[in-house]
Amino acid sequence: xxxxxxTVSEPTPGLSGEQLGAYFSLMEVSSxxxxxxxxxxxxxxxxxxxQFQILARLVDAPDGRLRMTDLADGLVYSRxxxxxxAGLLDKRGLITRSPSPDDERSVIVSVTGAGRDVIALVMxxxxxxxxxxxxxxxxxxxxxxxxxVLGRVRDHMRAVPPRSAKPRAKRTRGN
Amino acid sequence: xxxxxxTVSEPTPGLSGEQLGAYFSLMEVSSxxxxxxxxxxxxxxxxxxxQFQILARLVDAPDGRLRMTDLADGLVYSRxxxxxxAGLLDKRGLITRSPSPDDERSVIVSVTGAGRDVIALVMxxxxxxxxxxxxxxxxxxxxxxxxxVLGRVRDHMRAVPPRSAKPRAKRTRGN
DNA sequence: TATTGTTATACTCTATAACTATA
DNA sequence: TATAGTTATAGAGTATAACAATA
Numbered sequence: 001x002x003x004x005x006x007t008v009s010e011p012t013p014g015l016s017g018e019q020l021g022a023y024f025s026l027m028e029v030s031s032x033x034x035x036x037x038x039x040x041x042x043x044x045x046x047x048x049x050x051q052f053q054i055l056a057r058l059v060d061a062p063d064g065r066l067r068m069t070d071l072a073d074g075l076v077y078s079r080x081x082x083x084x085x086a087g088l089l090d091k092r093g094l095i096t097r098s099p100s101p102d103d104e105r106s107v108i109v110s111v112t113g114a115g116r117d118v119i120a121l122v123m124x125x126x127x128x129x130x131x132x133x134x135x136x137x138x139x140x141x142x143x144x145x146x147x148x149v150l151g152r153v154r155d156h157m158r159a160v161p162p163r164s165a166k167p168r169a170k171r172t173r174g175n
Numbered sequence: 176x177x178x179x180x181x182t183v184s185e186p187t188p189g190l191s192g193e194q195l196g197a198y199f200s201l202m203e204v205s206s207x208x209x210x211x212x213x214x215x216x217x218x219x220x221x222x223x224x225x226q227f228q229i230l231a232r233l234v235d236a237p238d239g240r241l242r243m244t245d246l247a248d249g250l251v252y253s254r255x256x257x258x259x260x261a262g263l264l265d266k267r268g269l270i271t272r273s274p275s276p277d278d279e280r281s282v283i284v285s286v287t288g289a290g291r292d293v294i295a296l297v298m299x300x301x302x303x304x305x306x307x308x309x310x311x312x313x314x315x316x317x318x319x320x321x322x323x324v325l326g327r328v329r330d331h332m333r334a335v336p337p338r339s340a341k342p343r344a345k346r347t348r349g350n
Numbered sequence: 351t352a353t354t355g356t357t358a359t360a361c362t363c364t365a366t367a368a369c370t371a372t373a
Numbered sequence: 374t375a376t377a378g379t380t381a382t383a384g385a386g387t388a389t390a391a392c393a394a395t396a
Contacts, residue, residue: 072355
């Protein structure tokens, strides 16, 4: 697939066949998985994946409350995107939003009972789908290996500066 | 995150902590990677990821030609989506489309020289990005393990019937 | 001035259904 | 009748920039 370029000096070394295969597998597996998961969430709970993640994070949070900024972190690449998705959840009564007493600029998002119900409704199918597609094909040793490598890669990605490293600006990934 | 539900009889067994961690890592890694890749392709060649894949497949194909149906397979979940993206590439002169002589219903897509140029332009940055984000964090043993597991998972996913298995219809994923 | 969040807007992409044409 | 592909259309999601309010 033309991943080796350059002639003599190899300015940018290509990817090995093994790397290429792993990369392609990763892309195919993840896009397939994501498609299936989104399909299930939409069918069972009329939730987008972002909405699901918002609710899931809230359910896990103490008192079921988080600030918009906390929710945005890692979930979304623009603040307005989060506002949009939160607006939909709010409209459906699955979350509420209210100004924070501590910092009047902040908005505290809370899951409602209805929100918890939807997550509870959706979760069995979600888990079942992930198991069926992902884990049914894995031995125990596979699971351990996959978790290990991907955990390291995830940490690395979180640490690596973005490609177009903004000269001076904290670049929180979400602005 | 509420992945264990049911009380006594465990109707749907949850995911183990290890499975959950691997699943989350996979989703985070892949979404981050995909975002970065799309960003690079857009910046360097004004290509969407689907467009990139179309061109890449064509460049790899004998004579740089494939039928629309061949391109659709695995790439896209609706035929019209492919027509749309191919239309954009056509408009830019990166591909051409012409009726197949063998089967007048089919359309043969061919990469143009300009199309090959764009791929050549974009590829170094693409490869560099994948290496930087994905492989720089991996030991050789990691690579082997990852490739192995994901290859098996990919094969499994290709074989597993879709969730809402259509009672009778070949369900080629793309219609 | 920097941060938090919303809004308006424009744009990209996707999917469904209806349709044409060929096998 | 089934297959290959396009088109029309509608909807979902995203990002940028301008904005208001608070720190």
